[in-house]
Amino acid sequence: MEKGLARTDFTGLKLFSRGKVRDTYEADGGLIMVATDRISAFDVIMPNPIPGKGKILTRMSAFWFKEMEGIIENHLMTTDVRQFPEACQPFADVLEGRSMLVKKASPLPVECIVRGYLSGSGWKDYCETGAVSGIRLPDGLKESAKLPEAIFTPSTKAQDGAHDLPVTRIEMENLIGRSLTEKIIKVSLQIYRKASAMADERGIIIADTKMEFGLAPGDRLILIDEVLTPDSSRFWPKADYGEGRSQKSFDKQFLRDYLLSIKWNQKPPAPELPLHIIEKTKEKYEEALNRLVK
Numbered sequence: 201m202e203k204g205l206a207r208t209d210f211t212g213l214k215l216f217s218r219g220k221v222r223d224t225y226e227a228d229g230g231l232i233m234v235a236t237d238r239i240s241a242f243d244v245i246m247p248n249p250i251p252g253k254g255k256i257l258t259r260m261s262a263f264w265f266k267e268m269e270g271i272i273e274n275h276l277m278t279t280d281v282r283q284f285p286e287a288c289q290p291f292a293d294v295l296e297g298r299s300m301l302v303k304k305a306s307p308l309p310v311e312c313i314v315r316g317y318l319s320g321s322g323w324k325d326y327c328e329t330g331a332v333s334g335i336r337l338p339d340g341l342k343e344s345a346k347l348p349e350a351i352f353t354p355s356t357k358a359q360d361g362a363h364d365l366p367v368t369r370i371e372m373e374n375l376i377g378r379s380l381t382e383k384i385i386k387v388s389l390q391i392y393r394k395a396s397a398m399a400d401e402r403g404i405i406i407a408d409t410k411m412e413f414g415l416a417p418g419d420r421l422i423l424i425d426e427v428l429t430p431d432s433s434r435f436w437p438k439a440d441y442g443e444g445r446s447q448k449s450f451d452k453q454f455l456r457d458y459l460l461s462i463k464w465n466q467k468p469p470a471p472e473l474p475l476h477i478i479e480k481t482k483e484k485y486e487e488a489l490n491r492l493v494k
């Protein structure tokens with residue numbers, strides 16, 4: 201198996217941020233977002249990269265940004281490295297296929313989550329309170345149930361390794377104002393509905409997804425970051441779907457299940473991953489790409 205890209209260090213380029221998965225650099229007023237092959241689970245980066253994962257994520261995000269252009273403007277300028285600023289050219293080989301030149305925006309301090317199904321922290325919240333992020337749901341829903349309609353459940357953007365915390369709509373309004381909140385809710389739900397309908401035809405359920413928005417010059421609201429990738433969404437194979445249990449998935453749930461099975465305490469350092477888990481995870485990402493992006 202090819203070796204994965206765990207990290208980049210482009211001397212001469214200024215680092216803008218190093219996230220769990222992406223290394224982002226400043227470039228001529230824009231940003232170069234590089235998706236490495238790092239993978240995280242339970243908010244902890246695994247010691248082994250998944251070869252090719254960054255390229256898959258980049259293709260998926262680029263595909264969805266384009267699909268959503270009719271709904272909202274996004275930050276993507278190009279994935280063609282030859283069109284990147286001159287200072288990036290020495291790194292063209294590494295950048296190829298896994299990077300985007302994007303417009304720099306002021307990110308809004310909320311993670312915009314849309315849920316169409318009851319899973320993960322949403323399911324946990326529902327079990328404890330009968331609601332998800334304060335949105336009351338019908339009684340008696342089972343794990344993984346399809347919600348009567350998709351719901352918007354924002355959270356704060358946690359700093360430095362902390363977990364994101366859910367916020368109510370009122371709290372979101374206090375953070376960014378009422379009209380932006382309304383617009384973001386509308387756009388997020390539209391994006392989710394369009395993507396779910398497309399994925400459904402390809403045998404995939406998008407259980408939930410997380411988006412980010414920013415303000416571009418002139419206070420234009422634009423879609424930023426990544427969109428509808430397995431890292432920001434739960435993708436389930438429709439063929440195996442059933443209520444009352446957790447779902448098999450195309451994405452990270454597979455790795456999560458493995459980590460649960462070995463009873464890792466979910467605190468760093470993460471355990472070294474066996475080769476078959478790396479390979480299987482790689483296959484899952486490839487399968488998601490082939491099924492979704494055609």
Ligand SMILES: Nc1ncnc2c1ncn2[C@@H]1O[C@H](COP(=O)(O)OP(=O)(O)OP(=O)(O)O)[C@@H](O)[C@H]1O
Pocket residue numbers: 217218219220221222223224231275302303304305306307412414424425426
């Ligand atoms: N067009 C943009 N302009 C400015 N900032 C952006 C843009 N797109 C994304 N960002 C910001 O860049 C950062 C990208 O970070 P990244 O997602 O790699 O790591 P992180 O959010 O710190 O952690 P995690 O890996 O958990 O997501 C985020 O803070 C995001 O809000």
Ligand SMILES: [Mg+2]
Pocket residue numbers: 219425
């Ligand atoms: Mg992020």
